[in-house]
Amino acid sequence: MLRMETIQYNLPQNRIPLAWYNIVADLPKPMAPPLHPGTLKPLGPDDLAPLFPMSLIMQEVSTEREIEIPGEVRQVYAQWRPSPLFRARRLEQALDTPAHIYYKNEGVSPAGSHKPNTAVPQAFYNKQAGTKRLSTETGAGQWGSALAMACAFFGMECKVYMVRVSYDQKPYRRALMEVFGASVTASPSSETQTGRAILAAHPDSNGSLGIAISEAVEIAASDPHTKYALGSVLNHVMLHQTVIGLEAIEQMALAGDEPDVILACAGGGSNFAGLTMPYVGRNLKGQSHARIVAVEPAACPSLTKGQFTYDFGDTGHLTPLVKMHTLGSTFMPPGIHAGGLRYHGMAPLVSHVKDLGLIEATAVHQLDAFAAGIQFARAEGIVPAPESNHAIAGAIYEALEAKREGKPRTILFNLSGHGNFDMQSYIDFQAGKLQNYEYPAEEIAMALAGLPTVL
Amino acid sequence: MLRMETIQYNLPQNRIPLAWYNIVADLPKPMAPPLHPGTLKPLGPDDLAPLFPMSLIMQEVSTEREIEIPGEVRQVYAQWRPSPLFRARRLEQALDTPAHIYYKNEGVSPAGSHKPNTAVPQAFYNKQAGTKRLSTETGAGQWGSALAMACAFFGMECKVYMVRVSYDQKPYRRALMEVFGASVTASPSSETQTGRAILAAHPDSNGSLGIAISEAVEIAASDPHTKYALGSVLNHVMLHQTVIGLEAIEQMALAGDEPDVILACAGGGSNFAGLTMPYVGRNLKGQSHARIVAVEPAACPSLTKGQFTYDFGDTGHLTPLVKMHTLGSTFMPPGIHAGGLRYHGMAPLVSHVKDLGLIEATAVHQLDAFAAGIQFARAEGIVPAPESNHAIAGAIYEALEAKREGKPRTILFNLSGHGNFDMQSYIDFQAGKLQNYEYPAEEIAMALAGLPTVL
Numbered sequence: 001m002l003r004m005e006t007i008q009y010n011l012p013q014n015r016i017p018l019a020w021y022n023i024v025a026d027l028p029k030p031m032a033p034p035l036h037p038g039t040l041k042p043l044g045p046d047d048l049a050p051l052f053p054m055s056l057i058m059q060e061v062s063t064e065r066e067i068e069i070p071g072e073v074r075q076v077y078a079q080w081r082p083s084p085l086f087r088a089r090r091l092e093q094a095l096d097t098p099a100h101i102y103y104k105n106e107g108v109s110p111a112g113s114h115k116p117n118t119a120v121p122q123a124f125y126n127k128q129a130g131t132k133r134l135s136t137e138t139g140a141g142q143w144g145s146a147l148a149m150a151c152a153f154f155g156m157e158c159k160v161y162m163v164r165v166s167y168d169q170k171p172y173r174r175a176l177m178e179v180f181g182a183s184v185t186a187s188p189s190s191e192t193q194t195g196r197a198i199l200a201a202h203p204d205s206n207g208s209l210g211i212a213i214s215e216a217v218e219i220a221a222s223d224p225h226t227k228y229a230l231g232s233v234l235n236h237v238m239l240h241q242t243v244i245g246l247e248a249i250e251q252m253a254l255a256g257d258e259p260d261v262i263l264a265c266a267g268g269g270s271n272f273a274g275l276t277m278p279y280v281g282r283n284l285k286g287q288s289h290a291r292i293v294a295v296e297p298a299a300c301p302s303l304t305k306g307q308f309t310y311d312f313g314d315t316g317h318l319t320p321l322v323k324m325h326t327l328g329s330t331f332m333p334p335g336i337h338a339g340g341l342r343y344h345g346m347a348p349l350v351s352h353v354k355d356l357g358l359i360e361a362t363a364v365h366q367l368d369a370f371a372a373g374i375q376f377a378r379a380e381g382i383v384p385a386p387e388s389n390h391a392i393a394g395a396i397y398e399a400l401e402a403k404r405e406g407k408p409r410t411i412l413f414n415l416s417g418h419g420n421f422d423m424q425s426y427i428d429f430q431a432g433k434l435q436n437y438e439y440p441a442e443e444i445a446m447a448l449a450g451l452p453t454v455l
Numbered sequence: 456m457l458r459m460e461t462i463q464y465n466l467p468q469n470r471i472p473l474a475w476y477n478i479v480a481d482l483p484k485p486m487a488p489p490l491h492p493g494t495l496k497p498l499g500p501d502d503l504a505p506l507f508p509m510s511l512i513m514q515e516v517s518t519e520r521e522i523e524i525p526g527e528v529r530q531v532y533a534q535w536r537p538s539p540l541f542r543a544r545r546l547e548q549a550l551d552t553p554a555h556i557y558y559k560n561e562g563v564s565p566a567g568s569h570k571p572n573t574a575v576p577q578a579f580y581n582k583q584a585g586t587k588r589l590s591t592e593t594g595a596g597q598w599g600s601a602l603a604m605a606c607a608f609f610g611m612e613c614k615v616y617m618v619r620v621s622y623d624q625k626p627y628r629r630a631l632m633e634v635f636g637a638s639v640t641a642s643p644s645s646e647t648q649t650g651r652a653i654l655a656a657h658p659d660s661n662g663s664l665g666i667a668i669s670e671a672v673e674i675a676a677s678d679p680h681t682k683y684a685l686g687s688v689l690n691h692v693m694l695h696q697t698v699i700g701l702e703a704i705e706q707m708a709l710a711g712d713e714p715d716v717i718l719a720c721a722g723g724g725s726n727f728a729g730l731t732m733p734y735v736g737r738n739l740k741g742q743s744h745a746r747i748v749a750v751e752p753a754a755c756p757s758l759t760k761g762q763f764t765y766d767f768g769d770t771g772h773l774t775p776l777v778k779m780h781t782l783g784s785t786f787m788p789p790g791i792h793a794g795g796l797r798y799h800g801m802a803p804l805v806s807h808v809k810d811l812g813l814i815e816a817t818a819v820h821q822l823d824a825f826a827a828g829i830q831f832a833r834a835e836g837i838v839p840a841p842e843s844n845h846a847i848a849g850a851i852y853e854a855l856e857a858k859r860e861g862k863p864r865t866i867l868f869n870l871s872g873h874g875n876f877d878m879q880s881y882i883d884f885q886a887g888k889l890q891n892y893e894y895p896a897e898e899i900a901m902a903l904a905g906l907p908t909v910l
Binding site for chain 1: 458459460461462463465467468469526529530533534535541545563564565566567571604607608626627630631633634635636829832833834835836837838875876878879881882885
């Protein structure tokens with residue numbers, strides 16, 4: 001009988017981490033504070049109270065190293081956590097590389113991505129605070145599905161403003177949210193002042209994430225029973241995602257391997273931070289020396305080409321000003337299929353560790369990302385989300401470098417989600433209908449030139 | 456801190472079964488043999504040689520109790536096996552029932568259903584025998600995706616004839632097969648004599664599983680390098696699926712619980728046999744006394760309303776005659792969304808154990824199945840395949856019976872797959888566009904009246 005090679009490293013349910021890891025406690029230099037857009041003074045917890053419950057606001061500003069995960073949240077996490085760590089042995093064979101390739105598979109969550117890691121605690125803390133309804137926006141739909149599911153679990157209403165173009169093009173993603181009981185509205189809508197104003201001026205508006213955020217914030221701010229939930233960018237979202245990296249550290253130890261390089265795709269930053277912040281912390285303590293690489297789309301390269309400065313989180317300039325790598329909040333990213341990576345900025349936390357030189361960043365073109373995804377699917381059986389394809393392209397590049405050098409290299413990447421709801425992009429790719437986008441230098445220069453000068 | 460309740464019972468990779476369980480060895484009465492459609496004599500192994508490699512034919516006729524799973528197959532199984540066993544605690548709470556509800560989740564396989572359990576060994580044995588290409592048919596698409604994936608793993612070509620109406624209505628399912636590298640053709644096609652003849656008579660034919668089978672068989676029979684693969688009905692397919700039940704027995708022991716009733720949906724029979732045959736074997740040995748229930752659609756009720764007699768496996772009457780519960784091979788099932796359950800017959804093995812009184816059967820209407828699926832999704836987070844909804848409806852019925860009686864009851868069912876590629880059916884259901892179908896008594900009576908009298 002053939003000796004079996006281990007390809008899945010699994011932890012039992014009782015190894016779900018007891019606490020999230022807050023890297024803020026270990027940073028050599030504190031982050032720049034968010035500023036009130038009116039006063040330009042640092043934001044206080046009360047400024048956020050209309051939108052978020054105080055428990056989440058306290059996490060947003062916390063400097064504690066460990067923040068306990070409530071038992072109720074761990075109980076829900078147990079539906080799919082600890083998520084499996086895979087050794088991609090068939091992909092290694094296909095590449096004929098001496099590298100070891102590992103991936104953490106967040107696509108096993110019921111909603112299909114890493115997003116439930118934060119949707120569940122956000123729903124929990126809101127439920128605890130008496131919130132009856134959560135509002136949010138969604139573009140690609142991974143975040144909306146995750147929050148819809150979390151609200152179903154905790155018996156809350158969920159109101160999702162879905163960018164009009166996605167609403168029309170992705171009816172199945174919308175259906176998933178509706179199966180979970182959410183109310184999904186195409187944005188811009190006639191339900192809000194923001195939406196009505198935009199529809200009056202542009203009756204055929206395709207919508208944008210910026211507009212959808214404004215609508216979701218508006219109904220949360222105007223209804224005491226409704227709060228707002230955001231799926232990326234904020235510190236507490238990064239925090240919740242660290243379960244990914246904390247589990248991965250244990251699983252890599254099970255595998256008896258230590259990563260030389262760790263990769264994840266980066267849009268708003270939560271999937272990247274989730275896998276890598278626990279490793280950044282280990283590097284800071286001298287416990288490891290892994291290179292940590294954010295992989296972003298060449299068409300929307302905030303970390304590799306953006307400016308590290310204060311900017312708005314949304315196109316409509318309603319949010320606080322945060323210091324981050326940004327392409328300019330008025331920059332409209334080209335229509336790549338990795339909708340979750342089409343964001344002008346980057347989480348302030350991720351931007352800060354990049355600025356400190358604790359992580360690297362690289363950019364990948366769309367066609368290379370899809371080619372990598374298809375190679376991965378044929379070797380590993382999983383069709384990845386278009387966002388995850390960026391991390392895969394990065395990992396394959398590293399594996400081929402190791403082959404060129406003729407040296408081993410241990411690679412770990414995060415498979416942020418599956419692509420079951422993104423098959424149209426694969427159809428278009430295989431039919432030769434997708435394109436690479438030149439780096440939109442002029443548009444970005446213009447958007448950056450228009451940034452507010454606040455400090 | 457809250458004490459966590461266990462909801463996932465997982466086995467490590469080295470607990471993937473070493474052998475499949477062949478219930479034929481333990482049956483109190485042998486099965487009736489398949490007959491050659493020309494001679495009406497029992498079929499010999501050589502009759503099947505043009506279509507299948509000899510190793511699979513030997514499994515088809517084997518009376519050995521245990522058949523070793525090749526190491527190479529276990530190695531691929533490890534990509535998703537052992538699949539998790541869940542305790543559906545949130546569903547139990549939602550139903551307010553004293554029953555314990557467990558489900559084996561086969562939706563975690565890369566292709567999204569139980570089908571890879573047999574696709575992988577079929578591809579392996581074919582590869583071993585020198586087969587260059589596998590041909591098959593697919594309706595709903597779960598089987599085609601699984602075989603496409605297995606062929607990608609073993610470096611073989613895969614040719615899928617996809618029923619025309621599915622080909623047009625389910626482009627994303629087709630895209631999944633193409634991502635895995637399969638060649639997918641709408642059936643009827645101009646590539647085969649059968650297809651051309653049908654297109655000449657009916658240029659706008661929607662196709663049917665029966666026609667697609669004929670096309671796939673025709674190209675396999677006419678090319679020495681191409682063999683044919685079937686995703687259900689045959690003994691060796693039932694055999695491969697027994698990994699589900701073998702794992703479940705170990706996992707239920709981990710949970711410290713013993714099922715009182717075991718349910719699975721039944722179309723061709725492979726998902727049902729996979730979970731339940733190992734339990735039927737235990738019942739026969741007196742090791743357990745579980746009720747075992749096949750749940751089928753009321754619109755296509757072969758086990759509950761069919762006749763146990765010899766019939767053809769396909770509409771075109773090209774296959775051998777097998778003794779099974781059948782609604783008549785010319786019966787065209789109504790257009791329910793659970794495409795995997797739209798089959799006029801039932802696996803001879805499942806039919807035989809039903810005839811011996813070792814299992815029960817019940818039928819569920821389409822609207823009840825979808826309502827159960829949505830209740831399940833909101834409690835457990837997983838959107839089930841329309842086929843699986845039948846098992847869920849059966850499990851919920853049992854749980855409510857337990858509540859009515861005020862007694863505990865341990866329920867185990869098989870979640871055969873996820874519904875990520877079936878969202879249109881949920882959209883239609885939620886929009887009130889689906890209907891129940893009356894039991895098509897007259898059509899079935901006519902089809903049964905036309906059966907061949909062979910014995």
